[in-house]
Amino acid sequence: MKAERWDDWMVGELRALDAAGLTRRLRPMASADGRTVVTGGKLVLSAAGNGYLGLAHDPEVLAAARTALETSGASSQASRLVAGDHPLHHALEHECAELVGLPCALAAGSGYLANVGLLRVLGRDATILSDERNHASIVDGCRAAGARAVRRYRHGDAAEADRLLEETAREGGRALLVTESLFSVDGDLAPLAELGRSCAAHGALFVVDEAHGLGVAGATGRGGLEEAGRPGGADAVVGTLGKALGGYGAFVACSPELRALLVTRLRTTVYSTALPPAVLGGCLAAVRRLRRDPALVQRLQANARALRARLAAAGFRIPGEAWSPIVPVVLGDNRDTLAAAARLLEAGVLVAALRPPTVPEGTARLRLSVSAAHTAEDVETIAAAVIRCVPGRRGA
Numbered sequence: 001m002k003a004e005r006w007d008d009w010m011v012g013e014l015r016a017l018d019a020a021g022l023t024r025r026l027r028p029m030a031s032a033d034g035r036t037v038v039t040g041g042k043l044v045l046s047a048a049g050n051g052y053l054g055l056a057h058d059p060e061v062l063a064a065a066r067t068a069l070e071t072s073g074a075s076s077q078a079s080r081l082v083a084g085d086h087p088l089h090h091a092l093e094h095e096c097a098e099l100v101g102l103p104c105a106l107a108a109g110s111g112y113l114a115n116v117g118l119l120r121v122l123g124r125d126a127t128i129l130s131d132e133r134n135h136a137s138i139v140d141g142c143r144a145a146g147a148r149a150v151r152r153y154r155h156g157d158a159a160e161a162d163r164l165l166e167e168t169a170r171e172g173g174r175a176l177l178v179t180e181s182l183f184s185v186d187g188d189l190a191p192l193a194e195l196g197r198s199c200a201a202h203g204a205l206f207v208v209d210e211a212h213g214l215g216v217a218g219a220t221g222r223g224g225l226e227e228a229g230r231p232g233g234a235d236a237v238v239g240t241l242g243k244a245l246g247g248y249g250a251f252v253a254c255s256p257e258l259r260a261l262l263v264t265r266l267r268t269t270v271y272s273t274a275l276p277p278a279v280l281g282g283c284l285a286a287v288r289r290l291r292r293d294p295a296l297v298q299r300l301q302a303n304a305r306a307l308r309a310r311l312a313a314a315g316f317r318i319p320g321e322a323w324s325p326i327v328p329v330v331l332g333d334n335r336d337t338l339a340a341a342a343r344l345l346e347a348g349v350l351v352a353a354l355r356p357p358t359v360p361e362g363t364a365r366l367r368l369s370v371s372a373a374h375t376a377e378d379v380e381t382i383a384a385a386v387i388r389c390v391p392g393r394r395g396a
């Protein structure tokens with residue numbers, strides 16, 4: 001048989017993506033303030049980012065990043081275990097562990113790397129229970145783990161998770177359950193209290209990805225576990241630094257034993273250059289700012305409530321928590337979603353158009369997001385543009 005030509009294969013793949021309305025395109029953009037971006041030569045309001053607290057442009061954060069850059073250089077130049085263990089790592093880890101209420105933490109290169117690496121460390125020969133809508137980084141971690149079994153439970157279904165945990169406990173061996181806290185594309189909170197209780201009852205490790213919960217959920221922004229009345233109530237919390245905290249990177253907060261294991265075995269950190277000093281310095285300032293100033297979280301949640309209320313009053317059915325700044329407008333069809341996002345951009349508002357495999361087939365959606373940096377007027381502009389540009393479609 002003749003070998004298939006690689007360029008024929010690539011063209012075929014691209015054609016198939018295009019036919020399904022699934023092609024993704026990069027769009028250069030820059031932001032000077034966290035609420036607007038310049039793209040295609042035009043200044044537009046952004047309702048697309050994950051910088052929920054507007055900290056990427058906070059003067060304190062910028063000053064701390066600048067100081068670290070100037071005193072320690074532009075790169076860590078090695079993995080932490082080799083020559084890249086800057087003292088700022090330790091200060092940041094201490095602050096992150098206190099933020100989520102666990103004994104200690106280990107920094108990681110990104111949330112994606114933290115999830116994949118952590119599940120590889122914990123999952124080998126174990127049974128992993130995973131919410132069916134968990135983020136791609138968790139799915140990839142489950143695939144890479146070498147687990148005995150990966151069992152997906154229905155989204156947010158604590159009763160099904162409990163049943164599977166019970167079954168797994170009867171079979172013996174180690175089990176862990178992993179869930180996002182505030183779901184990144186649905187804006188709803190996992191039933192963390194129930195899941196935590198089930199894990200404790202069946203001796204399973206409870207792993208919570210607070211990527212979109214930190215700085216967002218709970219009265220003081222400590223995350224979904226705080227909102228669920230169980231701050232610190234997980235065995236491991238993955239937190240990202242590139243979303244509400246306005247920097248880059250991530251951490252795994254956990255027990256001293258798990259941290260010690262991760263220092264040796266977290267391959268995505270062991271075999272990767274450490275976060276650069278400027279990022280560490282900026283993130284440290286951001287976490288301190290969040291811990292000192294819960295008013296930021298209140299402003300964010302007020303903006304989220306206002307956007308949701310305005311859209312609901314116009315007849316949109318928006319899933320998710322009333323305080324959640326992730327505001328999904330589910331349209332279903334891939335091309336309709338792209339067209340609606342294009343109309344919104346034309347009207348001066350940038351939103352994300354999410355299609356499969358990011359979301360399940362037939363549930364393509366606009367994902368709007370607000371931040372504490374948005375003014376009340378910005379929120380009104382976003383809502384009015386959505387109401388104007390998504391005619392006749394009223395969400396899921």
Ligand SMILES: Cc1ncc(COP(=O)(O)O)c(C=O)c1O
Binds near residue numbers: 211
């Ligand atoms: C739930 C969830 N976990 C992890 C990640 C990955 O985090 P990072 O962007 O830091 O790689 C994301 C990013 O979108 C996410 O939504």
